[in-house]
Amino acid sequence: MKTGQIKSYLRFLSKNKLFTTISVIGLGVGIASCLLISLYIHYETSFDHYHEKKDRIYRLTSQLDFNGVIDAAVTNLPSGPTLLQDYPEVESYVRFRRFGREAQIKVDQKMYPTSNVWIVDSTIFDVFSYPMIQGDPKRALVQPNSIVLTKTTADRLFENGEAYNQTLFINNTLYQVTGIIEDIRPQSEMQINALVSLSSLPQPFMDAHNQDWFRIGFYTYLLFHQPVDKVEFEQKLVEFEKKYVQPWSAENQIVASLKYEITPLKNLHFDNTKTYDQPKGNKTYLIIFASLAVFLLLIAVINYINLNLAQGGKRSKEVGVRKATGAQQKEIFTQFISESVILSFLALLFGLIVLVISLPYFNRIIQAEISFGSLWNLTFLIPMIGIFAMITLAANSYPAMLLSRLNPIQVLKGNTQNGSKLSKLNQTLIFIQFLFSLFMITATIMVQDQMTFISEYGLGFEKDKILTLRIPADSTARNQLSPWLETINTNANVIASSQTRIPDGSGTGQLMFRIEQDEKMMEQTINYLFVDEEFLDVMGLDLIHGRNFDKNIATDQQQAFIVNQKAAEVFGWYTDALNKRVQWGLMPNGQATNDGKVIGVVNNFNFQTLHNDLAPLVLCFNPNGGNSMSIRYNTAELNGPIQKLQTRWNELAPGFPMQYEVLSTSISDNYQTEKRMHDVLKYFSYIAIILALVGLFALVSYTLQSRIKEIGIRKVLGASTWQLIWLISKNFWILLSIAFVVSTPVVWWFIQDWLNEFAFRTAITPIPFITSYMLIAILSGLTIGYHIWRVSRVDPVKALRYE
Numbered sequence: 001m002k003t004g005q006i007k008s009y010l011r012f013l014s015k016n017k018l019f020t021t022i023s024v025i026g027l028g029v030g031i032a033s034c035l036l037i038s039l040y041i042h043y044e045t046s047f048d049h050y051h052e053k054k055d056r057i058y059r060l061t062s063q064l065d066f067n068g069v070i071d072a073a074v075t076n077l078p079s080g081p082t083l084l085q086d087y088p089e090v091e092s093y094v095r096f097r098r099f100g101r102e103a104q105i106k107v108d109q110k111m112y113p114t115s116n117v118w119i120v121d122s123t124i125f126d127v128f129s130y131p132m133i134q135g136d137p138k139r140a141l142v143q144p145n146s147i148v149l150t151k152t153t154a155d156r157l158f159e160n161g162e163a164y165n166q167t168l169f170i171n172n173t174l175y176q177v178t179g180i181i182e183d184i185r186p187q188s189e190m191q192i193n194a195l196v197s198l199s200s201l202p203q204p205f206m207d208a209h210n211q212d213w214f215r216i217g218f219y220t221y222l223l224f225h226q227p228v229d230k231v232e233f234e235q236k237l238v239e240f241e242k243k244y245v246q247p248w249s250a251e252n253q254i255v256a257s258l259k260y261e262i263t264p265l266k267n268l269h270f271d272n273t274k275t276y277d278q279p280k281g282n283k284t285y286l287i288i289f290a291s292l293a294v295f296l297l298l299i300a301v302i303n304y305i306n307l308n309l310a311q312g313g314k315r316s317k318e319v320g321v322r323k324a325t326g327a328q329q330k331e332i333f334t335q336f337i338s339e340s341v342i343l344s345f346l347a348l349l350f351g352l353i354v355l356v357i358s359l360p361y362f363n364r365i366i367q368a369e370i371s372f373g374s375l376w377n378l379t380f381l382i383p384m385i386g387i388f389a390m391i392t393l394a395a396n397s398y399p400a401m402l403l404s405r406l407n408p409i410q411v412l413k414g415n416t417q418n419g420s421k422l423s424k425l426n427q428t429l430i431f432i433q434f435l436f437s438l439f440m441i442t443a444t445i446m447v448q449d450q451m452t453f454i455s456e457y458g459l460g461f462e463k464d465k466i467l468t469l470r471i472p473a474d475s476t477a478r479n480q481l482s483p484w485l486e487t488i489n490t491n492a493n494v495i496a497s498s499q500t501r502i503p504d505g506s507g508t509g510q511l512m513f514r515i516e517q518d519e520k521m522m523e524q525t526i527n528y529l530f531v532d533e534e535f536l537d538v539m540g541l542d543l544i545h546g547r548n549f550d551k552n553i554a555t556d557q558q559q560a561f562i563v564n565q566k567a568a569e570v571f572g573w574y575t576d577a578l579n580k581r582v583q584w585g586l587m588p589n590g591q592a593t594n595d596g597k598v599i600g601v602v603n604n605f606n607f608q609t610l611h612n613d614l615a616p617l618v619l620c621f622n623p624n625g626g627n628s629m630s631i632r633y634n635t636a637e638l639n640g641p642i643q644k645l646q647t648r649w650n651e652l653a654p655g656f657p658m659q660y661e662v663l664s665t666s667i668s669d670n671y672q673t674e675k676r677m678h679d680v681l682k683y684f685s686y687i688a689i690i691l692a693l694v695g696l697f698a699l700v701s702y703t704l705q706s707r708i709k710e711i712g713i714r715k716v717l718g719a720s721t722w723q724l725i726w727l728i729s730k731n732f733w734i735l736l737s738i739a740f741v742v743s744t745p746v747v748w749w750f751i752q753d754w755l756n757e758f759a760f761r762t763a764i765t766p767i768p769f770i771t772s773y774m775l776i777a778i779l780s781g782l783t784i785g786y787h788i789w790r791v792s793r794v795d796p797v798k799a800l801r802y803e
Helices: 003-015 017-044 079-086 151-157 203-210 230-251 265-270 283-324 329-366 372-376 378-404 408-413 420-456 475-485 535-539 565-570 639-652 663-706 708-716 721-755 767-792 796-800
Strands: 057-065 069-072 090-098 103-107 110-114 117-120 132-134 146-150 167-170 173-181 194-197 216-224 257-264 466-470 494-498 509-517 520-531 543-546 560-564 581-586 592-602 617-621 628-633 660-662
Touching: 017 283, 017 329, 017 372, 017 378, 017 663, 057 079, 057 265, 079 090, 079 216, 079 230, 110 151, 146 151, 151 173, 230 257, 257 265, 283 329, 283 420, 283 663, 329 372, 329 378, 329 663, 372 378, 420 663, 420 721, 420 767, 466 639, 466 663, 475 639, 494 535, 520 535, 520 581, 535 628, 560 565, 565 592, 565 617, 581 617, 660 663, 663 721, 663 767, 721 767
Parallel strands: 117 194, 146 173, 520 617, 560 592
Antiparallel strands: 057 069, 057 216, 057 257, 090 117, 090 216, 103 110, 103 167, 132 173, 146 194, 167 173, 466 628, 466 660, 494 628, 509 520, 509 581, 543 592, 560 617, 581 592
16 A cells, blocks of 8 residues: 555544544553453363373362262372382372461461462472472472462561471471472462471371271362373272272171262363362353453454445445556555555454553452463464454455446446445344343343342351351360350440351361161261351351250260251151161261260251252261350441451450351352353443443444435435434334344343352343333434434535535
């Protein structure tokens, strides 16, 4: 393209500032939206890809059936070393066990609560690629009481940054820092702040787990010499179970089964089928977001084409003159393509600016750590460049082709229209925009309805008034705090307190019980909670039958159980649950360490998330309490009580931070995935609406430009502004109504499928569908009305003299 033509085009853009601005912003926002979602998809699909041996690493899982299946992400302790011993294709293994919910690390009499502390085999560095900054990866986790810290954790614990070979305490036990590793990448299945040697576990603990094939609790990863066929190796695991598990089960008279499975590391992030697992991605949501990216970019490109077509009429005489003076169609086509590419690059630059500005906000929504630098990753950048090039060519070719094919004689006579064929194309494009916008708005409203339902649903207890404190494991701090915690009930605002961690929906433990059914003792895996006698009062639960636990009755700790109504129903006890026999801590020959009877039945309450239906629950008595103190207040305003607790805590245990959880917040946190989906839908719904209105703006502009003379004639003949509005807009209302009819069953199916993930869910009503239709209708009406108002003010004589 010649310099003069570039200057001419820039002058055209300058004179048509509205067209330029809308084109750049519309396409730029579409590009930014697509890039944001693409970066997120790339982030989610890149988990654990940085490990050098990723193609040879598999996680071992176990499916236990004790008259109730547990499909668990964890396995027993002996599986890893036994597989290494028996199968030559296994090169190594590593086992992970969480060091409690949070490790209380003490350095120089100061406490540092630290999450993601794992007890692991010394072979971890043979399997995974965790670069070590200081220390010997072969020896760092061999000796008992050895600990390896990430760089950030080391800097946090030791102010001078010199952590290597230093010592620290965890729960009154001394550990030596034998290594420092680089921080774990956010795209990692196992998030790590510190690693403790497996040899640090007490020998009785190791013996108990090594001798029990049904005692699961370790994440086990296998490293193979070569990638293996999943189905083929799982057949070998069947033989493995027959060789080791079945004889042990028969010897101990346990009627149960155990099935092993392996999952490739590269597939692990989206495997949501296991209990006791790490947080996972959701492939369904990823597909939804990918569809969003495609549609948002499609809408932006449609708008861009329509805007180019709308402005094409203003340059039709230029085309006619150039053709009349000898310019060839190819030359004109090349000129318009080149000009449009300039506009596309301006849109790309604007899109990158929008991306930089919105990325931190987007990261907060999706709770990820995507950096702008990820954009320059070649595995991401090269496909994006190719897609952008194709989109630029496709978006600009059609308008350029139409303009370059104009007949110069017709153009110079003022006839530049291409008839109904172009009109049908534009109608199809605006229909797609309406369809997508209706889908986005309706889906967002309905997801919000479910989130509101979750927040307002009665769980069977007063979640808004309960606060849970974590009691330090450190003996010094515990001794200082315990006398004060025992007096909490004397506070006028406290209804009750319990040294029990209240279930927040994140899951309870499961144990194998024997329960009395049809005069037989049947083994079954059941949810359980260890509670003290104050638990029912703190939760506000009602005893329907029987009595509460009593610490003054010596036999209650081992011989008393309370069940919920669901358990009584499922076990066939109904109103006769009292005195039914229950056992746990099972041993051979029908014996058990805890053997007793049901002393009470409580009302059902949701101890799991609303994704799960009500399940049987057994409450076991622990009068000594655990490492938490749950307090029920007489008010839902807990800021004041928290401040008072904080002041007293600091006086009694300086250096030990007070850790607490508001139960309602903890319960709400279980729905972060759904909240992210809602926020992303809402965020991009706004963008979809804006882009749809931009497209409508362009199409109405184009339509009016082609009907200037018609409008002038109608005004001369006495047509009112409202008649003109109806004349121009009726086709758009028809398109919107058709889009509404088409989108309604699609949204209904999508939301119904999503709601099926919840055992407790809101009802689908017509209100969200009507609301989205009315919103689009009102905004479209304002957009169309603005154009008609402008045209209606033009002198009809000028309209009739148009070109």
